[in-house]
Amino acid sequence: IQFTYLPGDGIGPEVGAAAMAVLQATTQRFGHTLEAEHHLVGGAAIDAGEKPLPETSFESCQRTGAVLLGAVGGPKWDHLKGADRPELGALLPLRKRLNLYANIRPCKPYEALLDRAPLKRDRLEGTDFVVMRELTGGIYFGKKGRDAEGAYDECRYSESEVERIAIKAFDLAMTRRKKVTSVDKSNVLETSRLWRETVERVASRYPQVELEHLLVDAMTMHMLTRPTAFDVVLTENMFGDILTDEASVLCGSMGVIPSASLSDAREDQRVVGMFEPIHGSAPDIAGQGKANPLAMILSAAWMLRLSFGLNPEAAAIETAVEQALASGDVTGDLGGTLSTDQVGSQIADRVR
Amino acid sequence: IQFTYLPGDGIGPEVGAAAMAVLQATTQRFGHTLEAEHHLVGGAAIDAGEKPLPETSFESCQRTGAVLLGAVGGPKWDHLKGADRPELGALLPLRKRLNLYANIRPCKPYEALLDRAPLKRDRLEGTDFVVMRELTGGIYFGKKGRDAEGAYDECRYSESEVERIAIKAFDLAMTRRKKVTSVDKSNVLETSRLWRETVERVASRYPQVELEHLLVDAMTMHMLTRPTAFDVVLTENMFGDILTDEASVLCGSMGVIPSASLSDAREDQRVVGMFEPIHGSAPDIAGQGKANPLAMILSAAWMLRLSFGLNPEAAAIETAVEQALASGDVTGDLGGTLSTDQVGSQIADRVR
Numbered sequence: 218i219q220f221t222y223l224p225g226d227g228i229g230p231e232v233g234a235a236a237m238a239v240l241q242a243t244t245q246r247f248g249h250t251l252e253a254e255h256h257l258v259g260g261a262a263i264d265a266g267e268k269p270l271p272e273t274s275f276e277s278c279q280r281t282g283a284v285l286l287g288a289v290g291g292p293k294w295d296h297l298k299g300a301d302r303p304e305l306g307a308l309l310p311l312r313k314r315l316n317l318y319a320n321i322r323p324c325k326p327y328e329a330l331l332d333r334a335p336l337k338r339d340r341l342e343g344t345d346f347v348v349m350r351e352l353t354g355g356i357y358f359g360k361k362g363r364d365a366e367g368a369y370d371e372c373r374y375s376e377s378e379v380e381r382i383a384i385k386a387f388d389l390a391m392t393r394r395k396k397v398t399s400v401d402k403s404n405v406l407e408t409s410r411l412w413r414e415t416v417e418r419v420a421s422r423y424p425q426v427e428l429e430h431l432l433v434d435a436m437t438m439h440m441l442t443r444p445t446a447f448d449v450v451l452t453e454n455m456f457g458d459i460l461t462d463e464a465s466v467l468c469g470s471m472g473v474i475p476s477a478s479l480s481d482a483r484e485d486q487r488v489v490g491m492f493e494p495i496h497g498s499a500p501d502i503a504g505q506g507k508a509n510p511l512a513m514i515l516s517a518a519w520m521l522r523l524s525f526g527l528n529p530e531a532a533a534i535e536t537a538v539e540q541a542l543a544s545g546d547v548t549g550d551l552g553g554t555l556s557t558d559q560v561g562s563q564i565a566d567r568v569r
Numbered sequence: 570i571q572f573t574y575l576p577g578d579g580i581g582p583e584v585g586a587a588a589m590a591v592l593q594a595t596t597q598r599f600g601h602t603l604e605a606e607h608h609l610v611g612g613a614a615i616d617a618g619e620k621p622l623p624e625t626s627f628e629s630c631q632r633t634g635a636v637l638l639g640a641v642g643g644p645k646w647d648h649l650k651g652a653d654r655p656e657l658g659a660l661l662p663l664r665k666r667l668n669l670y671a672n673i674r675p676c677k678p679y680e681a682l683l684d685r686a687p688l689k690r691d692r693l694e695g696t697d698f699v700v701m702r703e704l705t706g707g708i709y710f711g712k713k714g715r716d717a718e719g720a721y722d723e724c725r726y727s728e729s730e731v732e733r734i735a736i737k738a739f740d741l742a743m744t745r746r747k748k749v750t751s752v753d754k755s756n757v758l759e760t761s762r763l764w765r766e767t768v769e770r771v772a773s774r775y776p777q778v779e780l781e782h783l784l785v786d787a788m789t790m791h792m793l794t795r796p797t798a799f800d801v802v803l804t805e806n807m808f809g810d811i812l813t814d815e816a817s818v819l820c821g822s823m824g825v826i827p828s829a830s831l832s833d834a835r836e837d838q839r840v841v842g843m844f845e846p847i848h849g850s851a852p853d854i855a856g857q858g859k860a861n862p863l864a865m866i867l868s869a870a871w872m873l874r875l876s877f878g879l880n881p882e883a884a885a886i887e888t889a890v891e892q893a894l895a896s897g898d899v900t901g902d903l904g905g906t907l908s909t910d911q912v913g914s915q916i917a918d919r920v921r
């Protein structure tokens with residue numbers, strides 16, 4: 218198992234170390250060898266006198282095709298402009314240059330965390346959907362700048378960009394409850410009308426999958442009033458950014474949500490992917506050993522499953538995380554008393 | 570009191586009739602005369618062989634400077650394209666041509682509705698904020714279309730567009746708890762960076778007002794986890810569309826939320842404004858006498874206050890609505906047994 222490990226900034230290295238301990242235990246138990254290529258990214262790279270995404274880091278990602286990322290950014294680098302910033306200079310180029318167009322984030326609250334969510338328990342019970350977010354197009358990557366009249370950002374989508382992410386969503390729905398909810402703003406945006414037409418064309422090839430369309434504004438409500446109604450939620454880049462953060466609230470904590478950003482399979486069949494927690498670098502608690510490593514550990518599990526096809530290995534980690542949550546062996550943010558390291562070694566022990 | 574009344578589509582005419590009954594009672598009690606110019610808009614205009622926004626309707630709006638709007642749109646007109654559609658052909662041009670750049674939507678849950686919201690009561694108690702949404706710029710009104718590569722929508726803001734809405738937000742905050750939360754996506758968008766710079770410049774003229782910035786994705790979470798922390802939420806057009814719908818869930822029902830879309834004052838001091846419920850035309854329940862008219866009635870109250878400066882009159886209506894909610898004299902969606910008309914005449918009686 219050869220992959221690129223980019224700890225990044227803030228709590229990234231701490232939660233990363235916990236995830237590495239779990240990966241070590243898992244590969245040991247299942248008889249694999251682990252080969253992690255450590256590289257700098259984000260503010261950590263800037264501080265070392267490099268660009269936010271050093272070419273050596275990128276080359277490693279490209280070679281291994283499997284990237285485990287902690288987090289990038291923080292107030293220390295907020296004064297930087299444009300592509301000098303960790304987010305714009307590292308995260309977005311990684312997504313674009315690795316062609317990671319399919320971002321997957323789950324929303325399936327753990328029983329042990331149900332009461333932490335601001336929503337009433339009876340509304341949440343049974344919620345289990347994933348958001349399939351387009352990650353390399355739209356307003357994130359369109360022309361942007363200033364001119365005499367002010368500032369502008371262009372949102373663009375081509376039919377093929379919409380088609381390939383729609384196919385990923387329908388393929389995923391086929392392995393689940395066979396429902397796709399496509400979210401757009403087609404009553405206002407031309408890109409959304411192209412989105413809707415294209416999704417409908419793709420849907421016609423999946424007669425067993427039910428398709429519904431929702432406007433993004435309505436979706437922010439439905440996600441809260443009928444979260445159990447969704448299976449696969451398909452949407453464009455900016456709407457996906459907004460809706461996945463909203464969805465994280467249903468789970469009671471951002472600290473347990475992994476994500477995968479996938480491309481297509483390479484010639485050697487490896488699905489190129491980057492795996493990272495959806496939480497950020499949390500600079501306010503960095504270096505104190507309090508960061509919750511579960512999202513990072515689950516991201517490592519997703520890497521095993523989605524990039525290396527190691528299903529039992531991934532499941533072993535996921536079961537261990539569920540047990541840790543159920544028995545309260547967690548960090549302070551979830552009401553436990555353990556440190557980041559302790560959670561990591563606990564889960565590693567459970568896997569062993 | 571001379572204003573333009575645009576009932577529009579779906580439940581628009583029903584909730585409009587209830588609001589008109591309340592306005593009638595209010596003006597009677599306070600000794601004003603009521604002169605409503607009824608005009609067609611949206612699908613209703615299309616069905617009458619006109620454009621979605623007939624010139625005679627628009628001229629009336631421009632003349633009176635005070636518009637009470639029901640709702641526009643519905644599946645009947647969903648096959649139409651572009652500016653032939655009710656939303657794009659009537660609602661957006663009304664906003665743009667009347668220069669209604671400041672959209673205000675409140676989020677202050679009624680005690681009687683707290684338990685209807687999917688959020689836990691203890692999280693909601695004390696919530697009281699308003700969203701100040703920029704309504705005539707951004708991606709709604711930028712260049713949009715198709716070309717060989719696909720579809721595009723341009724998001725644009727000029728400094729003066731941001732400045733004038735920021736001033737409205739800070740002015741409003743001065744009359745409230747003196748806090749502005751500006752929401753943008755400045756880690757990705759150039760328009761958001763212009764937004765943030767301009768808001769900071771305006772803020773320096775209001776030293777008593779506290780300013781915080783939040784990224785739009787984070788805001789969808791904070792709105793659910795700490796809704797009581799907000800006072801005035803300032804944001805651009807598309808983010809405002811999304812966030813105000815999310816906020817409506819906190820109130821337990823969309824059916825009680827009015828909105829005002831304001832321009833500057835005219836030479837005769839009249840603040841040009843359009844007032845409408847935030848709910849849509851609800852075609853599925855139209856014509857059955859079940860539609861909840863409270864949001865429309867409250868929109869009429871806002872018209873009295875904001876366009877005509879009639880504060881006691883507006884307050885009389887708002888008190889009556891609160892009493893109706895407290896005593897359960899409401900429509901079925903809120904657990905009552907009354908029809909749309911009955912709620913209207915109940916509130917009218919209470920005002921009298």
Ligand SMILES: CC(C)[C@H](C(=O)O)[C@@H](O)C(=O)O
Nearest residue numbers: 304305308309458756757786
């Ligand atoms: C850090 C930021 C650029 C990023 C995004 O907007 O995509 C983040 O919010 C995310 O969702 O991964």
Ligand SMILES: CC(C)[C@H](C(=O)O)[C@@H](O)C(=O)O
Nearest residue numbers: 404405434656657660661810
């Ligand atoms: C109907 C639609 C064009 C409109 C908008 O997006 O502004 C509506 O959602 C609103 O919020 O008033």
